[in-house]
Amino acid sequence: MEETYNPLENVQSHDWNKERLEQLKKLMPDLFTNDGQLNVNELKKVVDPNLVTETERYEFRWFGKSKAKREAFTPTNATLVYDESRSVNPTESENLIIEGENLAVLKLLSNSYREKVKCIYIDPPYNTGQDFVYSDNFAQDRKAYWEDSGVTEEGVKIDTNTETDGRYHSNWLNMMYSRLLVARQLLREDGVIFISIDDNEVHHLRKLCDEVFGADNFVSNIIWEKKFAPSNDAKWFSANHDHIICYSKNKEIYRPILLDRSIEAKLRYKNLDQDERGDWVSGDMTVKTYNPQYDFPITTPSGRTVNPPKGVCWRYSKEKFQELIEDKRVWFGEDGDNVPRLKRFLSEVKDGVTPLTIWYHKDVGHNQEAAQECRKLFNGAQYFDTPKPVRLLKRIIELSVKSGDIVMDFFSGSGTAGQAIMELNAKDFGNRKFILIQIPEMIGQSSDAFKDGYKRISDITIYRNKRVIDKINEDNKESDFKKKEELPFEMVAEAQETYMKKKNLGFKVFKLQKSNFPRVEFAPDPDKTNEENVELLQKYIRDKESQLVTAFNRDDLMTEILIKNGFTLNYKVTKQEHFKKNELFLATDGEKETLICLDISIDLETVEQFKKQANEQQKHKFICLERALDTTKKWNLKHYLGDKFNAF
Ligand SMILES: C[S@@+](CC[C@H](N)C(=O)[O-])C[C@H]1O[C@@H](n2cnc3c(N)ncnc32)[C@H](O)[C@@H]1O
The missing domain is CATH 3.40.50.150 (Vaccinia Virus protein VP39)
Structure with missing residues (x-):
């Protein structure tokens, strides 16, 4: 094996502890974690199991699992x-x-x-x-x-x-x-x-x-x-x-869905006796779990007597065997002289493999x-x-x-x-x-x-x-x-x-891209009072929101809002022409539906149009930007649409 040369080897002191741990690992690998670290609790248990009070339930642990x-x-x-x-x-x-x-x-x-x-x-x-x-x-x-x-x-x-x-x-x-x-x-x-x-x-x-x-x-x-x-x-x-x-x-x-029977497998089925139930293959009629009741002689159509081989017996009782013969489900070979075999019809087997x-x-x-x-x-x-x-x-x-x-x-x-x-x-x-x-x-x-x-x-x-x-x-x-x-x-x-x-x-x-919505990265300043920090936070939110309004790409923002509202990525949008003062779209993914508007201001006439729907049973959901509304419009929309209204 090729040796790696370590130029520091002669300068550094030998790591005896490492070597001793390696020896211990060789002797008792069960004392080490999956990552090769010594599990001190396991070692304590070797000395005296009472030293460790942990619950003994079986569990799979590793570093960083909870995180x-x-x-x-x-x-x-x-x-x-x-x-x-x-x-x-x-x-x-x-x-x-x-x-x-x-x-x-x-x-x-x-x-x-x-x-x-x-x-x-x-x-x-x-x-x-x-x-x-x-x-x-x-x-x-x-x-x-x-x-x-x-x-x-x-x-x-x-x-x-x-x-x-x-x-x-x-x-x-x-x-x-x-x-x-x-x-x-x-x-x-x-x-x-x-x-x-x-x-x-x-x-x-x-x-x-x-x-x-x-x-x-x-x-x-x-x-x-x-x-x-x-x-x-x-x-x-x-x-x-x-x-x-x-x-x-x-x-x-x-x-699992059964696999399609391969053509080869299908070809193994034949109809050697022109049975009207169609093609069949024949299978063994004996079992190895011996039961003396199932060990009896059978007479073949040619008149020969056949017994199951020593130590095994038939798969079926005498009566069942007789029933199968009468139903032409037992095959004794072309000359009617062979050991009996059970016919399994292609039409009766499971659909696939x-x-x-x-x-x-x-x-x-x-x-x-x-x-x-x-x-x-x-x-x-x-x-x-x-x-x-x-x-x-x-x-x-x-x-x-x-x-x-x-x-x-x-x-x-x-x-x-x-x-x-x-x-x-x-x-x-x-x-x-x-x-x-x-x-x-x-x-x-x-x-x-x-x-x-x-x-x-x-x-x-x-x-x-x-x-x-x-x-x-x-x-x-x-x-x-x-x-x-x-x-x-x-x-x-x-x-x-x-x-x-x-x-x-x-x-x-x-x-994948950074969210269009500003992440709240605001950290309060410990040297400022509570009131000052609240004021700073409000300013921070105002600045970030204005960035959102000026910098966003409408389609990207629409995708983000729709994903957040549980729409699949195959949603479709159609412009709703009857809203004249704002650009409203109907978004649908086949299961969910909503009206959505990303204009930076919602017109009073649009709000009024929603008023007309207020008493309708089948109201659409409506999503718009929080910034696009003043307090009155927001209150009115909430009043007209209830929980069908959502401002982001
Ligand atoms: C073994 S390859 C898969 C090969 C694939 N089955 C095929 O037939 O081509 C694993 C892939 O996972 C990608 N991958 C690894 N970590 C990932 C992560 N956190 N997110 C998305 N892809 C990742 C790797 O870039 C690599 O292309």
Whole structure:
């Protein structure tokens, strides 16, 4: 092994304590925390358990856990702004690609998308010692995220979590904990989350998810065969699998969608005896749990007597066996001379195949396939190193969502999930929707991607999905739908028409940005009196509000206000022409509706128009700027509209 030369070694005194701790760790690893620190309480317990009075309940603890929980539930000072120039077919689609740090974005969506997402897939940093693990102090303490610095300084990732960091595992757990806590709120009651991970953190992730989702909601630890050949330079074992941890929001309600029976599986069903119930396969009629009552001779149609092999018995009682024979459900072979087997009809088996927990690369792809798929969309260039195969994402999606459902990936990388969804929709004319979130992580300046104009990973997410849309459109032009789908012709024509009408082939891009509303950063001056501080605060608010009124972009502010009021990002606005003195819009997202006006002054005539509605049952909500009203107008609107009126 290569020795690292430490020039200070002979000058510094030897750290005996460190060495003794290392020895203790080797002898008694259970006395050390997940982060490798000595747990003094555990040591005391070795000497005398009575020295420690802590409650002995089983619990998963790490450094910073309570802070991470607090962080998850602290409101964010950010908003989302629509980026039309980078969106593709935005009016046709409800898909979203959001460029931003995922915790802040999740918090923003947690109002409008609460319990709306059917499936979350994430492929977070695996914490291998080299990857970027976002620290939530970042937004406050480090170089400003907002100021376009991305998360690198001179091309160096400043949030790389290295193994030498004393809080290596805690850092990762804190990052994951807060995000999963918020993400859980977005899942529908019948929703499900799949998390890709490898052996570095799988054990911690299971415990973390037990805590966030409840151990009872654990569904499966799926093993995905990610490689097909060993890495010969591996020191111990060459890992060729990843884990995909699956938890449901509520296991009592959640059920996976059965997988379509493969053509091969269907071909195994035949109708050897022209049975009117159709094709069947035959299965064994014996069981190993021996019961003497079920051990009896059977006479075959050819007249031969057959007994179950020694130590096993029939699966059915004598009477049941007779019933099955009479119902022509027992197969004795073409000549009626074979050991009896039970006929299982294709028409009677479950609609699909129950998913297994080992996923082989021949069925769902491997890492190399994923890299190739991504390269193919970028003219052969390798712009993104760790994509997942599209087939893997398709398997997860097919198991979890139906047309109309939302899938979310908040560590979306190159955006494979978007490709999988759009390709599945194109194949079965479905309308599954996606929300991808990707931080604008800077790409190394020496990389090909950077040289070719992709400065941030989110640029790759967006461009990859744009290319997928181009490709689907090209393919659809060339092929007729009939060839691609084995559906009856009339169904194809109808489905094709619906699909073309609302094919959801596109996406809107939103970016995380500082809120349009001034954050209350006011800190009272301890050298001033209370009255003086109140006066200073009032002045501060006045100044900030006038900044808001003069500096805002109307559309951005409208998005922010609507998100805060629980509207999804696919809201539409229509100008209300019957309001002559102010510009009022009706905003709707299909579920919620409100009138909104961002003019800097609300005219008396507008207020009067609301008076007419005062006694109507079906009043619209109305939102406007606080600054746009004097006290009388505000009082009147409150009087006419009650809690349907909201001034920001
Ligand atoms: C392993 S990659 C995901 C790859 C993806 N499954 C694919 O197929 O392309 C993880 C991604 O999460 C992003 N990421 C890490 N921390 C993030 C954060 N706090 N917010 C948003 N994205 C983040 C990284 O920039 C990286 O692109």
